[in-house]
Amino acid sequence: MASFQEIIQSDKPVLVDFYADWCGPCKMMKPILEEVKGEMKDELTILKVDVDRNPDAAQSLGIQSIPTLILFKNGKVLWRQAGVVPAKQLQQIVKEHV
Incomplete structure (x- = not known):
């Protein structure tokens, strides 16, 4: 598995979501990120990083x-x-930086 540093070095945009399981607003981001991934497909990599882990x-x-x-x-x-x-x-935001 690629490391965090390897993943963010990609020439394709990488959106990183720093979250925690206990965080209410973080839970609201999950369906939003799924929608973005569905719309943008392979134009974007989405990585979720649990700050506790x-x-x-x-x-x-x-x-x-x-x-x-x-x-x-x-x-x-x-x-x-x-x-x-x-x-x-x-x-x-992603389209502005692709």
Whole structure:
């Protein structure tokens, strides 16, 4: 299995959702991310990172609140936002950076 660092180095955009199982707003992101994946298919990789199981990844990126979404391409952060983001807005953000 590829490491977090290997995945975000992709030349295809990678949307990372930092979440926790106990987080209410994080649960709201699941159907939103499924909708985005359904619309964007292979244009985008979506990766969910549980901050409780992967504290190093969360700490290295300074994740202070969840959910936090970060869009990477070639290892660079293109966009970042904490909180729930509507599907249409997420798709628009990704399309701006593809």
